[in-house]
Amino acid sequence: ISSKSPYAVYGTPFGGTADCGAVMSVDENGVLSELIQNYTYASASGVHGMALNNANTFLYSADDSDNMLWTHSVDSTTGELAYVASIAGPVTGADPRHITVHPEGQYLYVILEGANELAQYTIDQSTGIPFFENVTYPLIPSGSTSSSYWSDEVALSFSNNYLWATSRSRSINETGYISAFTLATNGSITEQLFLNATSSSGGTANSVSPSGFSDQFVALTDSATGFVEIWQLGSDAGSAGVVARVDIVDGGCCANAVWYS
DSSP states (O other), X not given: OOSSTTOOEEXXXXXXXBOEEEEEEEOTTSOEEEEEEEEEOOTTXXXXXXXXXXXXXXEEEEETTTTEEEEEEEOTTTOOEEEEEEEEOSSTTOOEEEEEEOTTSSEEEEEETTXXXXXXXEEOTTTOOEEEEEEEEEXXXXXXXXXXXXXXXXXXXXXXXXXXXXXXXXXXXXXXEEEEEEEOTTSOEEEEEEEEEOSSOOTTOOEEEEOSSOSSEEEEEETTTTEEXXXXXXXXXXXXXXXXXXXXXXXXXXXXXXXXX
C-alpha cells in the first residue's frame, strides 16, 4: 500500500499461474475503488513479497518461483507502474521470498528462501535498481542441510535500528530459527546478534511481526500446531526469548500477525 497520495494498492497472486500483478485505486475513505492497471512479470514468475521504498517511487518484487528481483517505478500521479529491471537471485535456487526497504532508501533486504540466507542489496540512487554486493547472513545453523529448511520473513523494528528474520523447518521434528541484526543509520547491516531455535518447525509460517511501539517485541506465528508467541529482545540485544504465548487449538493456523493497538 502506498503511504502517499494517490494511496494505490498493489497485489499479486501466488501459486499456479501467477505471472501478473494489479494496481488498485482507493476512494477518499481508503476503500478499494477500481482496478487501474494490470501488469506482468515473466511466464515462470510467482511473486511472494513486495515492498515500496519510503518515497513511494519504486516497487520491489521478490519472485520466489523464478528466482528474480523486479524493480518497477511508480507514477506519482496515478500510482501506475513501469518496468525498470529484473535481476536473477545471487545463485540458482536462491528464491527471493520476502523483501523490505530501509527508510533511508539505500539498502534493501531479501529473504532467500532456497538458500536460507538474508541478503543485503545496495540500491542505486540514480536508477532505483538494487545490486548485490555479496553480503549475506545465515538463517540456519552452520552444517545444517539447506534443503531441510525454507526461510520466511524479514521485517524492520519499530525504530528501524534492528532487522528481524526467520526460517522454517520442512520437518515437524526440527525447529525453525529466528534472528536479529543491528543496522547503521544508513541501513547497512552491522552485526547478526543471534540465531535462536523457535518453539516449533513453524510449518508454513514462523512469520515475525515487530511491534509498532517498541524495538523489544515481535509476534511470531506458527501454522504447524497453531499458536502466536511474543518474543522479547534481551537487555543486551544479544538474545531473545518467548515472554507470552497463545495456543489456538484448531490443528494448525496462524500465517501472519498484525499489531492492532
